[in-house]
Amino acid sequence: MIDKNLLRLLGDNKKYIFYTVGLMVLGLFANVGITAAICWVINLAIHYDEYSGGATIFLWPAVCAVICIIVRYTASRLVGDLKDTLGRKAKKDLRERVYNKIVKLGVRSTDGMSMAGLTQVSMEGVEQLDLYYSSYIPQFFYAMLAPFILFGITVWIEWRVAVVLLCCVPLIPVSIIAVSKYAKKIFAKYWGKYTSMGDSFLDSVQGLKELKIFKADEAQHTKMNETSEDFRKITMKVLVMQLASTTIMDLVAYGGAGIGIAMAILSVIKWELAPIAALFLILVAVDFFLPLRAFGSAFHVAMNGASAGKKILSLLEQPDPVWGEETVTDTEIKVENVTFSYDGKRDVLKNVSMTFPKTGMTAIVGESGCGKSTVVNMLFGAFRPKGGAVTVGGKELESLSRESYYSHLAVVSYNTYIFNETVRANFMLANKAVTDEEIYGALEKVNLADFIRENGGLDKVITEDAANISGGQKQRLALAVNLMAHKDIYVFDEATSNIDIESEAIIMANIKALSREKVVIVISHRLANVTPADLIYYMESGELKESGTHRELMERNSGYAKLYTTQKNLEEGYAEVGV
C-alpha cells in the first residue's frame, strides 16, 4: 500500500512523517483520556450521594479532561503544521529535482514526454504527490497503530469486545485492497487522459494560426472535445469508484463498531460488565475504525498522487549523460569514427570522423536528414556515440566536467531562445558583468544598435517567443548575446535559416570574423553560406562523403558540387522570376 520508491523520493523529509505519526498517537491517547474523564464524571454523578465532598468530587476528572483537551488541541494543531511543512518541503524538493533533471538531460529533456506533459507533471503532479506524502503516508502508519493501541487499553476492560473489534478492523484494508487493483488501472488511465488533454490543448493553441489558415480549426475543435469528453468520463469513473469504496468502508467501520457495542450491551445485561465500563467501550469502539476509514478516503487521493509520482520517478530515473571531472585545456575537437542511433535500430551516423581546429571555420553540409544536427548533438554531449568517440583537446568528452566544457561552448541555432526580458537582461544572462557600452558594441556588430536605440533602448522588453521583433532581428540579437558570452567554441546550427538576405549576410560576416580566433562550426543546408569556410564536410545518409575547401570540392565535381550547382540554379531561377 506504500510505494517504497515514492517514499525514497522524500529523502530527508521522511523525519516529518515520524513526528506527525507520533503526534497523532499522542492525540489518540488524549482522546481516550477525554472519554475516560467523561465516563468518570458520569460515574461520579450516578453515585453522587455516596460521596461526601459535594461538587469538589468533579475536580480531578475536570482537570484530567482539561489537560487532555489541551493536549488533543495542541497535537492536532502541530499535526496540521507538520503536514503543511512536509507538503511544502516535499513539493519544493521534487520541483527542484524535476527542474535539475530537465537541465541535466539538456536537449533530451522532452524525450518521451511532451512539453505539456512535463509541465503537468511538475506542477499538478507534484501537487498531487503533496497529498500522498502529507496525508496518506502518516495516516497509513497511524491507522496501523491506532487499533492496537486501543486494543491494548480495552482488553483490560472486556477482552472479548476488544478482540471482536480488533478482528473487524482488517475488513477495511481488505475492502481497500479489493478496489485498489481496479483503482490503480483507473488512475493510470486518468493521468494518461489528463496529459493527452493537456497536449491536445497546447498543440491547438500553439498551432491556432495554422488551424485557422487551413480551416482545420473545426476538426481540431472536435478532436479537443473528444479528448475532453474522454477525460470527463474517466473523472466520473474515478468519482463513482471513490463513492462506492467509501460506502463499503462506512458499512464495515460502523458495522464493526455496532457489533462491539452490541456485545458490550449484552455483557452489561448479563451482569458481566459494569455499565460505565460498557459506556467507555461504546464511546471508543468507533475509534478502532475511524483511522483506517480516514486512510481509505486518503487512499484514492493518494492513488492519483502515486500515478503522478510514477511519472516523476520515470523522468528522474532517466540516466544522466555521463560527465567527468577534467577541465578543458585545449579546444580542438575531434569526432572519431562515430556511429550513433536514436532508436537503437537505425544508425543515423555511420563511422563519421571530423576535426574542428582551434581556429577557423568548419562547415558541415548535406541534404536534409543526412545527420548534420546529430553531429551537433554529439558535440553538445547530450547524446553519446554508440561507437567511436568525441574528444576535446585530446580528452574524451565523457571525462570532461560539464561545467568546464559548457563554459567554453556556445550553440546558436535557428531557434535560440530569447527570454521574455529586457534586452539588457538577455545579455546579462550570457555575461553578468556586461556594461551598456559593451552591449551596444555587440549590437553594432550585428547592425541592431540603431534599431534598439530608437525602440526603447536596452530596457526594451522582448516579448515571449521574441514576437515583438522580426525573425532576422531575433537571430541577430541571439548572435550578439552569444558573442558577449566570449566562448572559445561556437556552433552555428542553421543560425541563418528563414531570415532575410541582409541579416544572413551580417551574421555570416560575424561568423567568419569570429573564426579567426575561435573554433567555429557551421551547419547549413544553404551551401552558398559556407563557401568561405576553411574546411567543409559533406555528408550523405549519415556518412561523411567528402571534405575540403569549397574550391577543392567543386573541382572534385561529385556530391557537394552537384548539390551546390542545383541550389545555385534554383536560387538564380527564383531571382529571375522575382521570388
Ligand SMILES: Nc1ncnc2c1ncn2[C@@H]1O[C@H](COP(=O)(O)OP(=O)(O)OP(=O)(O)O)[C@@H](O)[C@H]1O
Ligand atoms: N530525436 C530523434 N529521434 C529519432 N530520430 C531522429 C531524431 N532526430 C533526428 N532523427 C533522425 O536522424 C536522421 C538525421 O537527422 P538530423 O536532424 O541530424 O539531420 P539534418 O541533416 O540535421 O537534417 P536537417 O537539415 O533537415 O535539419 C534523420 O533521419 C532524422 O529523422
